[in-house]
Amino acid sequence: MDPRGRVFGGQVYAQSIMAAIRTVEPERAIHSTHGYFLRPGDATQPITFSVDRIHDGRSFSTRRTQAYQNGVPILSMIASFQDDDPGLEHQVQAPEGVxxxxxxxxxxxxxxxxxxxxxxxxxxxxxxxxxxxxxxxxxxxxxxxxxxxxxxxxxxxxxxxxxxxxxxxxxxxxxxxxxxxxxxxxxxxxxxxxxxxxxxxxxxxxxxxxxxxxxxxxxxxxxxxxxxxxxxxxxxxxxxxxxxxxxxxxxxxxxxxxxx
Known part of the structure; x- marks a missing residue:
């Protein structure tokens, strides 16, 4: 456990993502998330996750996950999921000589x-x-x-x-x-x-x-x-x-x- 007693933010974020994933059809992959860290997490206390099914369309699904400790949210996140869909392809180049x-x-x-x-x-x-x-x-x-x-x-x-x-x-x-x-x-x-x-x-x-x-x-x-x-x-x-x-x-x- 972190000696400072806090929950690592990335942990709560990843757990919130997994909670949302479990409410979406398996063929739809998560493609974006936007979240706010509202309060520090206590590493000695359990975390409860609540998922709202915001929208399920023909290609996209949207979920909102709230992570709670002691009855108050410590993180609020919206996630979007999409079916595999062919389309335009390009990307920036990775740095060279690393x-x-x-x-x-x-x-x-x-x-x-x-x-x-x-x-x-x-x-x-x-x-x-x-x-x-x-x-x-x-x-x-x-x-x-x-x-x-x-x-x-x-x-x-x-x-x-x-x-x-x-x-x-x-x-x-x-x-x-x-x-x-x-x-x-x-x-x-x-x-x-x-x-x-x-x-x-x-x-x-x-x-x-x-x-x-x-x-x-x-x-x-x-x-x-x-x-x-x-x-x-x-x-x-x-x-x-x-x-x-x-x-x-x-x-x-x-x-x-x-x-x-």
Whole structure:
């Protein structure tokens, strides 16, 4: 369990997706979600999920999932599903010349030697192997102050041959690092004294099938930060350069010396 006692937002998001999936015909795959994190989740308390069947059309279905703890919602999400439908096809190109994951250290290798409960949790208890292409900013800021980064990720172990599980697991992992470009752009690291961050919302679009137990390249950028909030966008590619998902998230980012 997270030593800070909070539920990881990506977990609640992925569980809300799976709850919605179970109310939709199996031939309709989830293709987009838009959700708001309303309250911090308590890792010691159960979570209840409620799904509203908003619409079922000839090609699309819409569901609303609410995640509750202690009788109040901690997340509210709308999800859209679609039958497999042929149509126009194009995508942006994946970045070239990216260092392969085999040549990069894992989070376990970077954080494992650090005797701190949060560092040990990130090093040993995450379901995904995450490897930053640039220097990680767990402990040290990025001196270049460029609000962009890329990382490789895949599950620690193999996953079943279930496309729904892979899509939900990708949503889970998409929340790990999406706000890091905001910190990079301002020369901040996760351990900056007094830094407070929290996801406010999360939007995701699945474009093509993928496997989360194979290496995926997550390219992220922050176009703006203001008002104590930062916005980040991301694109996820397979190792072969196929664009499989796009993400956008706004988060609260409070730096104590800027609020005095």
């Amino acid at each position: 260092t392969p994951p085999e040549d990069l250290p894992s989070a376990a290798e970077v954080l494992g030697p650090i005797d701190h409960p949060v560092a040990q949790f990130w090093a040993t208890s995450r379901a995904f192997d995450i490897r930053h292409v640039q220097q990680p900013i767990y402990l040290r800021a990025d001196p270049h102050r460029i609000p962009r980064q890329a990382l490789w990720m895949k599950t620690i172990g193999p996953m079943p041959d279930d496309d729904n599980l892979h899509r939900a697991a990708l949503a889970y992992a998409s929340d790990y690092s999406i706000l890091e470009p905001v910190l990079r752009g301002h020369g901040l690291e996760w351990t900056h004294r007094g830094l407070k961050m929290a996801s406010l919302d999360h939007a995701m679009w699945w474009h093509r099938p993928m496997r989360v137990d194979e290496w995926l390249l997550y390219v992220q950028e922050s176009p703006t930060a203001s008002g104590g909030r930062g916005l980040s966008t991301g694109q996820i590619f397979t190792r072969e350069g196929v664009l499989v998902a796009s993400i956008a998230q706004e988060g609260m980012v409070r730096v104590p010396e800027l609020r005095e």
